[in-house]
Amino acid sequence: MWSVAPVGAGNRLKGGRVRPLQRKEAALNGSGESRWYHERPLVLPVRGRVFYPRRCTMIDLRYIREHPDQVKEALRKLHAEAPIDEILHLDADRREVLGELEALRHKRRVASKQIGQMDDQDQRQPHIDEMRSVGVRISDLEERLRDVEHRLLQALYLVPNLPHESVPVGADESENVIIRQEGEPKTAKDFNFEPLPHWELGPRLGILDFERGVKLSGSRFYVMFGMGSRLQRALIQWTLDFHIEKHGYTEVYPPFVVREECMWGAGQLPKFMDNIYHDVEDDLWLIGTGEIPMTNLHREEILDASELPKKYVACTPCFRREKFSAGRDVRGIKRVHQFEKVEMYKFTTPESSYEELEKLVEDAEAICRALEIPHRVTQMVTGDLGFTAAKKYDIEMWAPGSGEWLEVSSCSNCEAFQARRAEIRYRPGPDARLEFVHTLNGSGLALPRTMIAVLENYQQADGSVIVPEVLRSRMGGVEIIKSDGING
């Protein structure tokens, strides 16, 4: 059960919340007074155990300990905050307590062995009495240690990944750097008519239905019909096959709901707690991206150096509460609660991860190119990196109807950030120490936005949409989606 030393509210995660959890068994059998609800500490559990900093997060802690100024400087560039001073303080506390505790444990161990070898009860008793008092001190120190480690770990989990040196410094997304662009954005002049946004185009064709989405599930939900649904399915299959056959990825079909520790491992918790759907009944979490199950495929594993890099691709639904973007992008299918995404994921050695990041971006771009849709690659500046990435590129497709560049892919190198949280390691050589792998993820691509780009780029004056050539064989040879295409 989750019994740890009591921690004051001030030690709880900033912005987090402590969720009451139903634990009938615990309430019935446990020692606590609470009847039906237990407060759960916000500590990463792994296989049901509390995940102490002595485990994998220690490497990160050691870096903070030895380079506090660099860490603070990096956080400043990220425009992020983390309790570094608190971490340093707790770390010092921890080591002080630990030193004292271990000395006492050693003393007890030696003495206990001697007591076991004594026959004479009168001879034993004074030693037993002494060790009894040592045991009390050990218990006290252990409780202090638990408390300190608990607080230390909570603080550590608030530290975002630090940026790679090659990432340009910038405050926010407005300063992101355009790396390259392929194709010219199409304008009304190119079309010879005013291109429609997909939220008009789709319903007119009878392939997108927002009213029924609301009827079934509420705002930000939608229904696709006929050739719309078929177009998406063709895109998914074609994209998966593309990455499998041309880029050497292994297809994965993972669960779409996961345990809480998967969320911590992938870096979704604690930061994005309020953006994730969570089933309280069985304590399962709906994935917001395929990155989550794929990160955890090798959680707590030691990979063989010879099998790196491991490259996976999966199409998964993604569920997002979008609590942080209320009122933004409310029209169309650009920002929705449920969508499909083809996700690429790599486990690599530290030496090759940046090379693999470039390849990852190229793999995603190849999809844009094959679809013949203008796109560009942008690099995130430090202020727009997010919580888990050390370096990140976005790929944007031009949507002429909506009149904007649409982020269809995001490719990140998380370095050891997720590997450390999920404890994914490999042995670099026969006698080498275990090291954390690097993990990378990249959409290849996100379906609704790719659908938007296809619909808006391939639309014609009469409201019909040409099917991109590469998809036709998967759509029964259909070349044009017309308004009578519902049953097509």
Place this chain on the structure above:
RNA sequence: GGAGGGAUGGCCGAGUGGACUAAGGCGGCGGUCUUGAAAACCGCUGUGGGCUCACACCCACCGGGGGUUCGAAUCCCUCUCCCUCCGCCA
């Protein structure tokens, strides 16, 4: 949903309060022997942390957590996971 059985090192597997510093075996690494290999024999073997320039040393880890005890793989409580059978079911 019901009943039962389990969880020990890379793997198999012994271990009911003190020599567990975890038996034995398999695998792996090194060596002896050999022209070479096999076999045989000998030795070694995990993870994390603390303290260290380093070595050495110390602490923890037998599914997780808590407890009893001078002392716990072993006893108690609790949670999780896995397996088998029955029931239900796409």
